[in-house]
Amino acid sequence: MRTLNLKSGLASGVAVAALALFPLAVAAAGPGTATSNLTNVTDGYAADSTSTAEAQTTAQFVVAPGSLTLNSVPNIALSNTNVKDIATAATTLPLSSSSTVTGATTYDGDGNGTLTVNDYRGSHAGWTLTVGMGPFSSGSSTVSSATLNLVTSKPTTDNASTSAPVALNIPQSTVTSGWITNPQTLWAAAANTGEGQNTASTTEASSLAVAKQPLISAGTYSATLYWALQNAPTAAPASTTTP
Structure with a gap:
Protein backbone atom coordinates (compact mmCIF):
# COMPACT_ATOMS: atom_id res chain seq x y z
CA MET A 1 0.00 0.00 0.00
CA ARG A 2 2.83 2.39 0.83
CA THR A 3 4.37 1.65 -2.55
CA LEU A 4 1.10 2.44 -4.33
CA ASN A 5 0.63 5.72 -2.47
CA LEU A 6 4.14 6.77 -3.34
CA LYS A 7 3.53 6.08 -7.01
CA SER A 8 0.25 7.91 -6.87
CA GLY A 9 1.87 10.93 -5.26
CA LEU A 10 4.59 10.98 -7.88
CA ALA A 11 2.02 10.84 -10.68
CA SER A 12 0.04 13.71 -9.19
CA GLY A 13 3.17 15.84 -8.91
CA VAL A 14 4.09 15.20 -12.52
CA ALA A 15 0.56 16.12 -13.64
CA VAL A 16 0.64 19.41 -11.74
CA ALA A 17 4.02 20.24 -13.21
CA ALA A 18 2.75 19.44 -16.68
CA LEU A 19 -0.26 21.70 -16.21
CA ALA A 20 2.01 24.52 -15.12
CA LEU A 21 4.18 24.13 -18.18
CA PHE A 22 1.38 23.35 -20.66
CA PRO A 23 -2.04 24.92 -19.86
CA LEU A 24 -5.03 22.90 -20.92
CA ALA A 25 -6.28 25.61 -23.34
CA VAL A 26 -5.20 29.05 -24.50
CA ALA A 27 -7.99 31.58 -25.05
CA ALA A 28 -8.16 32.96 -28.61
CA ALA A 29 -6.63 36.44 -29.10
CA GLY A 30 -7.85 37.20 -32.67
CA PRO A 31 -8.18 38.50 -35.26
CA GLY A 32 -10.72 36.05 -36.58
CA THR A 33 -10.62 33.71 -39.55
CA ALA A 34 -13.34 32.11 -41.63
CA THR A 35 -13.56 29.20 -39.19
CA SER A 36 -12.67 30.89 -35.90
CA ASN A 37 -14.04 34.32 -35.14
CA LEU A 38 -16.04 36.29 -32.60
CA THR A 39 -19.29 34.83 -33.86
CA ASN A 40 -18.27 31.32 -32.75
CA VAL A 41 -15.66 31.93 -30.01
CA THR A 42 -18.04 32.08 -27.08
CA ASP A 43 -15.51 33.26 -24.52
CA GLY A 44 -14.30 36.12 -26.71
CA TYR A 45 -10.71 37.06 -27.43
CA ALA A 46 -8.44 37.23 -24.38
CA ALA A 47 -5.92 39.95 -23.62
CA ASP A 48 -3.20 39.34 -21.03
CA SER A 49 0.13 40.75 -19.94
CA THR A 50 1.90 39.48 -23.06
CA SER A 51 -0.65 39.88 -25.85
CA THR A 52 -3.60 41.97 -26.99
CA ALA A 53 -7.01 40.86 -28.13
CA GLU A 54 -7.38 41.79 -31.80
CA ALA A 55 -10.39 41.82 -34.12
CA GLN A 56 -11.11 43.06 -37.64
CA THR A 57 -14.38 44.39 -39.10
CA THR A 58 -15.41 45.98 -42.41
CA ALA A 59 -16.46 49.51 -43.42
CA GLN A 60 -18.27 49.57 -46.77
CA PHE A 61 -20.23 51.80 -49.14
CA VAL A 62 -21.59 51.58 -52.70
CA VAL A 63 -20.84 54.01 -55.54
CA ALA A 64 -23.77 53.87 -57.95
CA PRO A 65 -23.07 54.54 -61.65
CA GLY A 66 -24.51 57.60 -63.39
CA SER A 67 -24.86 58.51 -67.06
Missing part, protein backbone atom coordinates in the same frame (compact mmCIF):
# COMPACT_ATOMS: atom_id res chain seq x y z
CA LEU A 68 -22.93 59.98 -69.96
CA THR A 69 -24.91 63.04 -71.07
CA LEU A 70 -24.79 65.86 -73.59
CA ASN A 71 -25.93 68.86 -71.56
CA SER A 72 -25.49 71.87 -73.84
CA VAL A 73 -24.61 72.62 -77.47
CA PRO A 74 -24.23 76.10 -78.98
CA ASN A 75 -26.24 78.00 -81.51
CA ILE A 76 -23.94 79.84 -83.93
CA ALA A 77 -25.11 83.41 -84.56
CA LEU A 78 -23.18 84.94 -87.48
CA SER A 79 -22.83 88.53 -88.57
CA ASN A 80 -25.15 89.81 -91.27
CA THR A 81 -24.06 90.44 -94.84
CA ASN A 82 -25.72 91.59 -98.08
CA VAL A 83 -26.43 90.33 -101.58
CA LYS A 84 -23.66 92.47 -103.12
CA ASP A 85 -20.93 90.99 -100.90
CA ILE A 86 -21.78 87.37 -101.69
CA ALA A 87 -22.67 88.01 -105.35
CA THR A 88 -19.28 89.61 -106.07
CA ALA A 89 -16.78 87.73 -103.89
CA ALA A 90 -16.19 85.04 -101.31
CA THR A 91 -17.26 86.36 -97.92
CA THR A 92 -16.26 85.51 -94.36
CA LEU A 93 -18.85 86.11 -91.66
CA PRO A 94 -17.54 86.42 -88.08
CA LEU A 95 -19.62 85.54 -85.05
CA SER A 96 -22.29 88.09 -84.24
CA SER A 97 -22.18 90.13 -81.06
CA SER A 98 -25.76 88.96 -80.60
CA SER A 99 -26.25 85.37 -79.51
CA THR A 100 -29.82 85.25 -80.82
CA VAL A 101 -30.80 83.17 -83.82
CA THR A 102 -34.22 83.79 -85.37
CA GLY A 103 -36.54 81.55 -87.31
CA ALA A 104 -34.67 78.42 -86.23
CA THR A 105 -36.44 75.07 -86.29
CA THR A 106 -34.12 73.44 -83.76
CA TYR A 107 -34.61 73.90 -80.03
CA ASP A 108 -31.54 72.48 -78.28
CA GLY A 109 -29.13 75.34 -78.92
CA ASP A 110 -27.51 77.28 -76.09
CA GLY A 111 -27.49 81.05 -76.63
CA ASN A 112 -24.26 81.45 -74.65
CA GLY A 113 -22.16 79.37 -77.02
CA THR A 114 -21.64 76.69 -74.37
CA LEU A 115 -20.78 73.05 -75.03
CA THR A 116 -21.03 70.64 -72.08
CA VAL A 117 -20.55 66.89 -71.72
CA ASN A 118 -20.98 65.16 -68.35
CA ASP A 119 -19.66 61.66 -67.70
CA TYR A 120 -20.67 60.09 -64.40
CA ARG A 121 -20.74 56.46 -65.54
CA GLY A 122 -17.69 55.46 -63.52
CA SER A 123 -16.55 53.15 -66.33
CA HIS A 124 -13.68 55.38 -67.55
CA ALA A 125 -14.45 54.21 -71.09
CA GLY A 126 -14.05 57.61 -72.79
CA TRP A 127 -16.41 59.27 -75.25
CA THR A 128 -16.59 61.10 -78.58
CA LEU A 129 -18.57 64.17 -79.64
CA THR A 130 -19.13 64.69 -83.36
CA VAL A 131 -20.75 67.52 -85.29
CA GLY A 132 -21.83 68.09 -88.87
CA MET A 133 -23.63 70.89 -90.69
CA GLY A 134 -26.50 70.70 -93.14
CA PRO A 135 -26.99 73.15 -96.02
CA PHE A 136 -27.90 76.80 -95.48
CA SER A 137 -31.31 77.71 -96.86
CA SER A 138 -33.89 80.47 -96.76
CA GLY A 139 -37.19 79.15 -97.98
CA SER A 140 -36.43 77.63 -101.39
CA SER A 141 -33.13 79.53 -101.72
CA THR A 142 -29.86 77.85 -100.79
CA VAL A 143 -26.19 78.69 -100.35
CA SER A 144 -24.10 76.81 -102.86
CA SER A 145 -20.98 76.48 -100.71
CA ALA A 146 -20.25 77.40 -97.09
CA THR A 147 -17.80 76.15 -94.45
CA LEU A 148 -18.06 76.78 -90.72
CA ASN A 149 -14.75 77.32 -88.97
CA LEU A 150 -15.63 76.23 -85.42
CA VAL A 151 -13.15 77.17 -82.70
CA THR A 152 -13.75 76.56 -79.00
CA SER A 153 -12.09 77.81 -75.85
CA LYS A 154 -9.81 75.81 -73.59
CA PRO A 155 -12.25 73.63 -71.66
CA THR A 156 -12.82 73.38 -67.95
CA THR A 157 -12.72 69.71 -66.94
CA ASP A 158 -12.89 67.75 -63.71
CA ASN A 159 -10.21 65.37 -65.00
CA ALA A 160 -7.17 67.46 -65.89
CA SER A 161 -6.02 64.78 -68.35
CA THR A 162 -9.02 65.34 -70.63
CA SER A 163 -8.03 66.72 -74.03
CA ALA A 164 -9.47 69.92 -75.49
CA PRO A 165 -11.86 70.11 -78.45
CA VAL A 166 -10.16 70.60 -81.80
CA ALA A 167 -10.81 73.38 -84.30
CA LEU A 168 -12.87 72.17 -87.25
CA ASN A 169 -13.68 73.35 -90.75
CA ILE A 170 -17.18 71.96 -91.25
CA PRO A 171 -18.54 72.10 -94.80
CA GLN A 172 -22.18 71.91 -95.73
CA SER A 173 -23.16 68.27 -96.04
CA THR A 174 -26.14 66.27 -97.14
CA VAL A 175 -28.72 64.96 -94.71
CA THR A 176 -30.00 61.41 -95.16
CA SER A 177 -32.87 59.91 -93.17
CA GLY A 178 -32.85 62.84 -90.78
CA TRP A 179 -29.13 62.86 -89.94
CA ILE A 180 -25.92 64.29 -91.34
CA THR A 181 -23.91 61.93 -93.55
CA ASN A 182 -20.34 62.89 -92.64
CA PRO A 183 -19.93 64.29 -89.12
CA GLN A 184 -16.50 65.21 -87.81
CA THR A 185 -15.00 64.53 -84.39
CA LEU A 186 -14.88 67.75 -82.38
CA TRP A 187 -14.03 66.39 -78.94
CA ALA A 188 -12.62 62.99 -78.05
CA ALA A 189 -11.97 61.79 -74.51
CA ALA A 190 -9.68 58.77 -74.44
CA ALA A 191 -10.15 55.97 -71.93
CA ASN A 192 -9.53 57.15 -68.35
CA THR A 193 -10.28 60.76 -69.31
CA GLY A 194 -13.44 62.83 -69.73
CA GLU A 195 -14.93 61.92 -66.36
CA GLY A 196 -17.03 64.52 -64.54
CA GLN A 197 -18.13 67.80 -66.11
CA ASN A 198 -16.48 69.06 -69.31
CA THR A 199 -17.36 72.53 -70.63
CA ALA A 200 -16.07 74.62 -73.54
CA SER A 201 -17.40 77.65 -75.43
CA THR A 202 -17.26 78.90 -78.99
CA THR A 203 -14.80 81.77 -79.45
CA GLU A 204 -14.64 84.88 -81.63
CA ALA A 205 -12.20 83.04 -83.87
CA SER A 206 -15.13 81.06 -85.27
CA SER A 207 -16.53 82.19 -88.63
CA LEU A 208 -18.42 81.11 -91.73
CA ALA A 209 -16.77 81.18 -95.15
CA VAL A 210 -19.34 81.66 -97.92
CA ALA A 211 -18.31 81.14 -101.54
CA LYS A 212 -19.05 83.72 -104.24
CA GLN A 213 -22.61 83.18 -105.46
CA PRO A 214 -24.00 85.66 -108.03
CA LEU A 215 -27.47 84.12 -107.79
CA ILE A 216 -27.77 84.51 -104.02
CA SER A 217 -31.23 85.60 -102.89
CA ALA A 218 -32.01 87.92 -100.01
CA GLY A 219 -33.30 86.24 -96.85
CA THR A 220 -32.45 84.80 -93.46
CA TYR A 221 -30.35 81.67 -94.00
CA SER A 222 -30.14 78.88 -91.45
CA ALA A 223 -28.39 75.52 -91.32
CA THR A 224 -28.85 72.71 -88.83
CA LEU A 225 -25.86 71.53 -86.80
CA TYR A 226 -26.01 67.84 -85.91
CA TRP A 227 -24.31 66.94 -82.61
CA ALA A 228 -23.82 63.33 -81.50
CA LEU A 229 -22.25 62.02 -78.28
CA GLN A 230 -21.06 58.42 -78.38
CA ASN A 231 -19.96 56.33 -75.41
CA ALA A 232 -16.61 55.32 -76.87
CA PRO A 233 -13.36 57.20 -77.58
CA THR A 234 -13.65 56.47 -81.32
CA ALA A 235 -16.68 57.63 -83.27
CA ALA A 236 -18.84 55.03 -84.97
CA PRO A 237 -20.07 55.50 -88.55
CA ALA A 238 -22.65 58.24 -89.09
CA SER A 239 -26.18 57.47 -87.99
CA THR A 240 -28.74 56.99 -90.75
CA THR A 241 -31.76 57.33 -88.51
CA THR A 242 -33.15 60.20 -86.52
CA PRO A 243 -31.83 59.82 -82.93
Whole structure:
Protein backbone atom coordinates (compact mmCIF):
# COMPACT_ATOMS: atom_id res chain seq x y z
CA MET A 1 0.00 0.00 0.00
CA ARG A 2 2.83 2.39 0.83
CA THR A 3 4.37 1.65 -2.55
CA LEU A 4 1.10 2.44 -4.33
CA ASN A 5 0.63 5.72 -2.47
CA LEU A 6 4.14 6.77 -3.34
CA LYS A 7 3.53 6.08 -7.01
CA SER A 8 0.25 7.91 -6.87
CA GLY A 9 1.87 10.93 -5.26
CA LEU A 10 4.59 10.98 -7.88
CA ALA A 11 2.02 10.84 -10.68
CA SER A 12 0.04 13.71 -9.19
CA GLY A 13 3.17 15.84 -8.91
CA VAL A 14 4.09 15.20 -12.52
CA ALA A 15 0.56 16.12 -13.64
CA VAL A 16 0.64 19.41 -11.74
CA ALA A 17 4.02 20.24 -13.21
CA ALA A 18 2.75 19.44 -16.68
CA LEU A 19 -0.26 21.70 -16.21
CA ALA A 20 2.01 24.52 -15.12
CA LEU A 21 4.18 24.13 -18.18
CA PHE A 22 1.38 23.35 -20.66
CA PRO A 23 -2.04 24.92 -19.86
CA LEU A 24 -5.03 22.90 -20.92
CA ALA A 25 -6.28 25.61 -23.34
CA VAL A 26 -5.20 29.05 -24.50
CA ALA A 27 -7.99 31.58 -25.05
CA ALA A 28 -8.16 32.96 -28.61
CA ALA A 29 -6.63 36.44 -29.10
CA GLY A 30 -7.85 37.20 -32.67
CA PRO A 31 -8.18 38.50 -35.26
CA GLY A 32 -10.72 36.05 -36.58
CA THR A 33 -10.62 33.71 -39.55
CA ALA A 34 -13.34 32.11 -41.63
CA THR A 35 -13.56 29.20 -39.19
CA SER A 36 -12.67 30.89 -35.90
CA ASN A 37 -14.04 34.32 -35.14
CA LEU A 38 -16.04 36.29 -32.60
CA THR A 39 -19.29 34.83 -33.86
CA ASN A 40 -18.27 31.32 -32.75
CA VAL A 41 -15.66 31.93 -30.01
CA THR A 42 -18.04 32.08 -27.08
CA ASP A 43 -15.51 33.26 -24.52
CA GLY A 44 -14.30 36.12 -26.71
CA TYR A 45 -10.71 37.06 -27.43
CA ALA A 46 -8.44 37.23 -24.38
CA ALA A 47 -5.92 39.95 -23.62
CA ASP A 48 -3.20 39.34 -21.03
CA SER A 49 0.13 40.75 -19.94
CA THR A 50 1.90 39.48 -23.06
CA SER A 51 -0.65 39.88 -25.85
CA THR A 52 -3.60 41.97 -26.99
CA ALA A 53 -7.01 40.86 -28.13
CA GLU A 54 -7.38 41.79 -31.80
CA ALA A 55 -10.39 41.82 -34.12
CA GLN A 56 -11.11 43.06 -37.64
CA THR A 57 -14.38 44.39 -39.10
CA THR A 58 -15.41 45.98 -42.41
CA ALA A 59 -16.46 49.51 -43.42
CA GLN A 60 -18.27 49.57 -46.77
CA PHE A 61 -20.23 51.80 -49.14
CA VAL A 62 -21.59 51.58 -52.70
CA VAL A 63 -20.84 54.01 -55.54
CA ALA A 64 -23.77 53.87 -57.95
CA PRO A 65 -23.07 54.54 -61.65
CA GLY A 66 -24.51 57.60 -63.39
CA SER A 67 -24.86 58.51 -67.06
CA LEU A 68 -22.93 59.98 -69.96
CA THR A 69 -24.91 63.04 -71.07
CA LEU A 70 -24.79 65.86 -73.59
CA ASN A 71 -25.93 68.86 -71.56
CA SER A 72 -25.49 71.87 -73.84
CA VAL A 73 -24.61 72.62 -77.47
CA PRO A 74 -24.23 76.10 -78.98
CA ASN A 75 -26.24 78.00 -81.51
CA ILE A 76 -23.94 79.84 -83.93
CA ALA A 77 -25.11 83.41 -84.56
CA LEU A 78 -23.18 84.94 -87.48
CA SER A 79 -22.83 88.53 -88.57
CA ASN A 80 -25.15 89.81 -91.27
CA THR A 81 -24.06 90.44 -94.84
CA ASN A 82 -25.72 91.59 -98.08
CA VAL A 83 -26.43 90.33 -101.58
CA LYS A 84 -23.66 92.47 -103.12
CA ASP A 85 -20.93 90.99 -100.90
CA ILE A 86 -21.78 87.37 -101.69
CA ALA A 87 -22.67 88.01 -105.35
CA THR A 88 -19.28 89.61 -106.07
CA ALA A 89 -16.78 87.73 -103.89
CA ALA A 90 -16.19 85.04 -101.31
CA THR A 91 -17.26 86.36 -97.92
CA THR A 92 -16.26 85.51 -94.36
CA LEU A 93 -18.85 86.11 -91.66
CA PRO A 94 -17.54 86.42 -88.08
CA LEU A 95 -19.62 85.54 -85.05
CA SER A 96 -22.29 88.09 -84.24
CA SER A 97 -22.18 90.13 -81.06
CA SER A 98 -25.76 88.96 -80.60
CA SER A 99 -26.25 85.37 -79.51
CA THR A 100 -29.82 85.25 -80.82
CA VAL A 101 -30.80 83.17 -83.82
CA THR A 102 -34.22 83.79 -85.37
CA GLY A 103 -36.54 81.55 -87.31
CA ALA A 104 -34.67 78.42 -86.23
CA THR A 105 -36.44 75.07 -86.29
CA THR A 106 -34.12 73.44 -83.76
CA TYR A 107 -34.61 73.90 -80.03
CA ASP A 108 -31.54 72.48 -78.28
CA GLY A 109 -29.13 75.34 -78.92
CA ASP A 110 -27.51 77.28 -76.09
CA GLY A 111 -27.49 81.05 -76.63
CA ASN A 112 -24.26 81.45 -74.65
CA GLY A 113 -22.16 79.37 -77.02
CA THR A 114 -21.64 76.69 -74.37
CA LEU A 115 -20.78 73.05 -75.03
CA THR A 116 -21.03 70.64 -72.08
CA VAL A 117 -20.55 66.89 -71.72
CA ASN A 118 -20.98 65.16 -68.35
CA ASP A 119 -19.66 61.66 -67.70
CA TYR A 120 -20.67 60.09 -64.40
CA ARG A 121 -20.74 56.46 -65.54
CA GLY A 122 -17.69 55.46 -63.52
CA SER A 123 -16.55 53.15 -66.33
CA HIS A 124 -13.68 55.38 -67.55
CA ALA A 125 -14.45 54.21 -71.09
CA GLY A 126 -14.05 57.61 -72.79
CA TRP A 127 -16.41 59.27 -75.25
CA THR A 128 -16.59 61.10 -78.58
CA LEU A 129 -18.57 64.17 -79.64
CA THR A 130 -19.13 64.69 -83.36
CA VAL A 131 -20.75 67.52 -85.29
CA GLY A 132 -21.83 68.09 -88.87
CA MET A 133 -23.63 70.89 -90.69
CA GLY A 134 -26.50 70.70 -93.14
CA PRO A 135 -26.99 73.15 -96.02
CA PHE A 136 -27.90 76.80 -95.48
CA SER A 137 -31.31 77.71 -96.86
CA SER A 138 -33.89 80.47 -96.76
CA GLY A 139 -37.19 79.15 -97.98
CA SER A 140 -36.43 77.63 -101.39
CA SER A 141 -33.13 79.53 -101.72
CA THR A 142 -29.86 77.85 -100.79
CA VAL A 143 -26.19 78.69 -100.35
CA SER A 144 -24.10 76.81 -102.86
CA SER A 145 -20.98 76.48 -100.71
CA ALA A 146 -20.25 77.40 -97.09
CA THR A 147 -17.80 76.15 -94.45
CA LEU A 148 -18.06 76.78 -90.72
CA ASN A 149 -14.75 77.32 -88.97
CA LEU A 150 -15.63 76.23 -85.42
CA VAL A 151 -13.15 77.17 -82.70
CA THR A 152 -13.75 76.56 -79.00
CA SER A 153 -12.09 77.81 -75.85
CA LYS A 154 -9.81 75.81 -73.59
CA PRO A 155 -12.25 73.63 -71.66
CA THR A 156 -12.82 73.38 -67.95
CA THR A 157 -12.72 69.71 -66.94
CA ASP A 158 -12.89 67.75 -63.71
CA ASN A 159 -10.21 65.37 -65.00
CA ALA A 160 -7.17 67.46 -65.89
CA SER A 161 -6.02 64.78 -68.35
CA THR A 162 -9.02 65.34 -70.63
CA SER A 163 -8.03 66.72 -74.03
CA ALA A 164 -9.47 69.92 -75.49
CA PRO A 165 -11.86 70.11 -78.45
CA VAL A 166 -10.16 70.60 -81.80
CA ALA A 167 -10.81 73.38 -84.30
CA LEU A 168 -12.87 72.17 -87.25
CA ASN A 169 -13.68 73.35 -90.75
CA ILE A 170 -17.18 71.96 -91.25
CA PRO A 171 -18.54 72.10 -94.80
CA GLN A 172 -22.18 71.91 -95.73
CA SER A 173 -23.16 68.27 -96.04
CA THR A 174 -26.14 66.27 -97.14
CA VAL A 175 -28.72 64.96 -94.71
CA THR A 176 -30.00 61.41 -95.16
CA SER A 177 -32.87 59.91 -93.17
CA GLY A 178 -32.85 62.84 -90.78
CA TRP A 179 -29.13 62.86 -89.94
CA ILE A 180 -25.92 64.29 -91.34
CA THR A 181 -23.91 61.93 -93.55
CA ASN A 182 -20.34 62.89 -92.64
CA PRO A 183 -19.93 64.29 -89.12
CA GLN A 184 -16.50 65.21 -87.81
CA THR A 185 -15.00 64.53 -84.39
CA LEU A 186 -14.88 67.75 -82.38
CA TRP A 187 -14.03 66.39 -78.94
CA ALA A 188 -12.62 62.99 -78.05
CA ALA A 189 -11.97 61.79 -74.51
CA ALA A 190 -9.68 58.77 -74.44
CA ALA A 191 -10.15 55.97 -71.93
CA ASN A 192 -9.53 57.15 -68.35
CA THR A 193 -10.28 60.76 -69.31
CA GLY A 194 -13.44 62.83 -69.73
CA GLU A 195 -14.93 61.92 -66.36
CA GLY A 196 -17.03 64.52 -64.54
CA GLN A 197 -18.13 67.80 -66.11
CA ASN A 198 -16.48 69.06 -69.31
CA THR A 199 -17.36 72.53 -70.63
CA ALA A 200 -16.07 74.62 -73.54
CA SER A 201 -17.40 77.65 -75.43
CA THR A 202 -17.26 78.90 -78.99
CA THR A 203 -14.80 81.77 -79.45
CA GLU A 204 -14.64 84.88 -81.63
CA ALA A 205 -12.20 83.04 -83.87
CA SER A 206 -15.13 81.06 -85.27
CA SER A 207 -16.53 82.19 -88.63
CA LEU A 208 -18.42 81.11 -91.73
CA ALA A 209 -16.77 81.18 -95.15
CA VAL A 210 -19.34 81.66 -97.92
CA ALA A 211 -18.31 81.14 -101.54
CA LYS A 212 -19.05 83.72 -104.24
CA GLN A 213 -22.61 83.18 -105.46
CA PRO A 214 -24.00 85.66 -108.03
CA LEU A 215 -27.47 84.12 -107.79
CA ILE A 216 -27.77 84.51 -104.02
CA SER A 217 -31.23 85.60 -102.89
CA ALA A 218 -32.01 87.92 -100.01
CA GLY A 219 -33.30 86.24 -96.85
CA THR A 220 -32.45 84.80 -93.46
CA TYR A 221 -30.35 81.67 -94.00
CA SER A 222 -30.14 78.88 -91.45
CA ALA A 223 -28.39 75.52 -91.32
CA THR A 224 -28.85 72.71 -88.83
CA LEU A 225 -25.86 71.53 -86.80
CA TYR A 226 -26.01 67.84 -85.91
CA TRP A 227 -24.31 66.94 -82.61
CA ALA A 228 -23.82 63.33 -81.50
CA LEU A 229 -22.25 62.02 -78.28
CA GLN A 230 -21.06 58.42 -78.38
CA ASN A 231 -19.96 56.33 -75.41
CA ALA A 232 -16.61 55.32 -76.87
CA PRO A 233 -13.36 57.20 -77.58
CA THR A 234 -13.65 56.47 -81.32
CA ALA A 235 -16.68 57.63 -83.27
CA ALA A 236 -18.84 55.03 -84.97
CA PRO A 237 -20.07 55.50 -88.55
CA ALA A 238 -22.65 58.24 -89.09
CA SER A 239 -26.18 57.47 -87.99
CA THR A 240 -28.74 56.99 -90.75
CA THR A 241 -31.76 57.33 -88.51
CA THR A 242 -33.15 60.20 -86.52
CA PRO A 243 -31.83 59.82 -82.93
